[in-house]
Amino acid sequence: MIVRRLEVEERALASPLGRTSPLLKLGIALAWLVALAFSYDVRPAAVVTIAAVAAGLALGRITPGRLAAGVAPLWAVAIGIGLTNMLFSGANTDPANSVVALIGPLRLTSAGVLGGVGVAARVVAVVAVGVVFGQTTDPTSLVDSLVQQGRAPERFAYGALAAYQAIPRLADQLGTLRQARRIRGLRSGWHPRMLVGLLVLAIRHGDRLALAMDARGFGSGPRSRYRTVRWTPLDAVMALGALAVTALAVLAGR
Amino acid sequence: MPRELPGEWAGELEVAGLDPVAAGGPAVAARVGIVFQDPEGQLVMDRVEDDVAFGLESRGWPPDSMGASVRSALAAVGLGGLERRRTTRLSGGQQQRLALAGVMAPEPWVLVLDEPTANLDPEGARAFAARLARIRAAGTATIVLVEHRVDEAWPLADLVLALGPDGRPIDVGTPEEVLARSRDAIEASGTWLPARPGEADSRLGAAAAPPAGSQAAPIVAAHGVRFAYDGPTVVDEVDLEIRPGERVALVGPNGSGKSTLARLLAGLLRPMGGAVELAGSDPSRLKGRDLARVAGFVFQDPEAQFVAATVRDEVLAGLDARDPAVTTAVGELMTRLGLPLSAFGDRSPYTLSGGEQRRLSLAPALVREPRLLVLDEPTFGQDRRGCEALEAILAHQVSGGAAVLAATHDERFIASFASRVVRLERGRIVADEAVR
Numbered sequence: 084m085i086v087r088r089l090e091v092e093e094r095a096l097a098s099p100l101g102r103t104s105p106l107l108k109l110g111i112a113l114a115w116l117v118a119l120a121f122s123y124d125v126r127p128a129a130v131v132t133i134a135a136v137a138a139g140l141a142l143g144r145i146t147p148g149r150l151a152a153g154v155a156p157l158w159a160v161a162i163g164i165g166l167t168n169m170l171f172s173g174a175n176t177d178p179a180n181s182v183v184a185l186i187g188p189l190r191l192t193s194a195g196v197l198g199g200v201g202v203a204a205r206v207v208a209v210v211a212v213g214v215v216f217g218q219t220t221d222p223t224s225l226v227d228s229l230v231q232q233g234r235a236p237e238r239f240a241y242g243a244l245a246a247y248q249a250i251p252r253l254a255d256q257l258g259t260l261r262q263a264r265r266i267r268g269l270r271s272g273w274h275p276r277m278l279v280g281l282l283v284l285a286i287r288h289g290d291r292l293a294l295a296m297d298a299r300g301f302g303s304g305p306r307s308r309y310r311t312v313r314w315t316p317l318d319a320v321m322a323l324g325a326l327a328v329t330a331l332a333v334l335a336g337r
Numbered sequence: 338m339p340r341e342l343p344g345e346w347a348g349e350l351e352v353a354g355l356d357p358v359a360a361g362g363p364a365v366a367a368r369v370g371i372v373f374q375d376p377e378g379q380l381v382m383d384r385v386e387d388d389v390a391f392g393l394e395s396r397g398w399p400p401d402s403m404g405a406s407v408r409s410a411l412a413a414v415g416l417g418g419l420e421r422r423r424t425t426r427l428s429g430g431q432q433q434r435l436a437l438a439g440v441m442a443p444e445p446w447v448l449v450l451d452e453p454t455a456n457l458d459p460e461g462a463r464a465f466a467a468r469l470a471r472i473r474a475a476g477t478a479t480i481v482l483v484e485h486r487v488d489e490a491w492p493l494a495d496l497v498l499a500l501g502p503d504g505r506p507i508d509v510g511t512p513e514e515v516l517a518r519s520r521d522a523i524e525a526s527g528t529w530l531p532a533r534p535g536e537a538d539s540r541l542g543a544a545a546a547p548p549a550g551s552q553a554a555p556i557v558a559a560h561g562v563r564f565a566y567d568g569p570t571v572v573d574e575v576d577l578e579i580r581p582g583e584r585v586a587l588v589g590p591n592g593s594g595k596s597t598l599a600r601l602l603a604g605l606l607r608p609m610g611g612a613v614e615l616a617g618s619d620p621s622r623l624k625g626r627d628l629a630r631v632a633g634f635v636f637q638d639p640e641a642q643f644v645a646a647t648v649r650d651e652v653l654a655g656l657d658a659r660d661p662a663v664t665t666a667v668g669e670l671m672t673r674l675g676l677p678l679s680a681f682g683d684r685s686p687y688t689l690s691g692g693e694q695r696r697l698s699l700a701p702a703l704v705r706e707p708r709l710l711v712l713d714e715p716t717f718g719q720d721r722r723g724c725e726a727l728e729a730i731l732a733h734q735v736s737g738g739a740a741v742l743a744a745t746h747d748e749r750f751i752a753s754f755a756s757r758v759v760r761l762e763r764g765r766i767v768a769d770e771a772v773r
Contacts, residue, residue: 267655
């Protein structure tokens with residue numbers, strides 16, 4: 084109630100990417116991450132980022148504003164990780180590499196800079212893929228797809244859904260705890276004690292939910308399916324397109 | 338489901354023709370549907386229709402028969418047409434009716450409802466009771482309803498079982514029999530009884546005098562206050578002044594902005610437009626230590642606000658525990674609250690009963706003697722004795738010159754507590770009247 088919920092938009096769910104099998108999208112994301120692991124170069128990460136953003140906007144109909152908002156908090160992380168890698172790269176100690184700058188005792192070489200930029204670009208790529216997946220995937224179809232197409236255990240799939248739904252609630256509860264601390268003159272910033280409170284609330288909620296699920300017969304026998312998920316021609320087209328991007332990313336890194 | 342919960346049990350139990358212990362949870366679940374108190378805690382799926390279908394899937398219903406059952410169960414609770422709605426987007430009342438649809442869809446023999454309207458506003462509670470009355474009239478399931486609030490439940494009952502605080506039955510019989518035989522015993526046990534006609538409403542709206550009776554300067558004043566979390570405006574252009582000694586009930590439907598306005602007045606949120614002035618300053622810009630001196634806030638869920646591992650630390654948090662004046666005041670207060678530190682001081686707040694937790698949650702605010710005490714649904718889950726204890730504590734506070742504001746749905750509490758009722762709808766004040 085208190086904290087905004089970054090819900091998936093209905094128009095994104097109705098888009099081609101929204102109708103693609105969530106399991107396939109997970110597979111594509113995994114393939115792209117593996118492709119990134121092959122090279123320190125910036126180019127594979129750039130290919131994946133561009134492909135993810137373009138797919139999200141064109142095939143997923145995500146509003147550009149929402150996409151930017153999703154990626155925003157991680158820009159700082161990407162830049163931080165990139166800078167750290169740039170400054171403290173092992174390549175900086177190699178006398179063969181040309182010096183770009185000398186910052187006090189630090190010797191910044193061109194290889195170090197490239198390495199840092201490459202790492203930052205990969206963080207951006209991972210985040211972009213994750214945001215596009217999250218913004219085009221309905222939690223219910225994710226569960227259906229995991230169970231029916233991925234043969235995932237039901238307890239795991241419904242547990243994943245419960246965890247997904249718990250995030251906004253935990254954020255609400257954290258807000259309440261901070262307010263409860265402020266009104267007593269305690270530091271309302273982060274305090275380890277809050278973790279205990281949140282943990283208790285999460286366990287209580289988990290207990291209640293498990294009881295509610297058992298009361299509705301969960302785990303009492305084989306489940307039937309309200310919604311049947313099938314592979315579609317759209318999935319095949321998406322898979323081919325994703326394969327092409329993967330190949331491009333691998334080739335770009337050579 | 339005696340096997341699912343820790344504890345001991347003895348005696349014989351037969352549920353829908355089964356011995357639940359021998360038969361096991363799944364067999365019982367196939368015949369018994371349960372609706373719990375907390376609307377959010379029992380919704381499993383993300384969308385309305387999937388949540389209703391969940392119980393059918395668990396029981397292996399054939400896929401082609403599920404659609405019709407889901408639709409008719411939703412229609413029966415008045416949620417037809419909301420099949421694709423996200424469950425988080427429903428009001429509390431709608432969520433509770435969805436939970437009812439979810440347990441009704443598999444056609445249980447017995448329907449157990451554990452305080453299903455505790456979280457609902459009066460309209461939501463009445464709509465829920467009306468749906469129950471229809472299910473009862475259809476005669477397809479036995480309904481077992483556990484309720485503190487008896488005004489809506491009592492007229493629905495064919496049989497009443499009154500339990501005492503020790504868990505032993507006081508009486509069982511038709512509502513008329515129980516009322517005739519055991520009215521006094523039930524009253525003495527601290528359990529609610531249905532209101533005599535006109536009793537609950539007698540004070541509400543009786544006097545329509547303007548509320549500005551007090552001449553004192555307001556403790557808190559809101560001028561044109563506006564607030565939105567991330568989207569629609571929740572509190573919109575609110576003007577409100579509260580003076581010393583006032584007991585204000587802030588009422589309105591679920592989602593009307595009551596909790597948000599309460600937090601704005603206590604400085605826990607900063608208005609996006611307009612201004613709040615509390616004892617001469619903007620409370621949202623005060624340091625926590627200074628804010629705590631002028632305002633106290635008690636949240637709806639006691640467990641959501643505990644900050645310490647023991648009852649003693651919970652009350653002393655933020656105070657100077659070495660100051661004898663403080664420890665004396667805390668000791669006296671806790672005794673008055675029925676939580677003497679000698680017995681409760683070393684216990685964990687999470688292990689207390691619901692009533693004890695509620696009284697503990699009041700302590701950190703009361704011990705600071707704030708000029709404004711704000712409470713969010715303070716009577717939630719409290720039996721009559723708990724409510725009476727709360728009212729006595731609040732009366733004591735007001736007699737010392739404090740103002741008390743309570744955001745609440747509880748019509749009985751409003752009738753006995755409030756000197757003024759402010760009604761909020763869609764973030765705006767639509768009524769503001771003195772009630773006595």
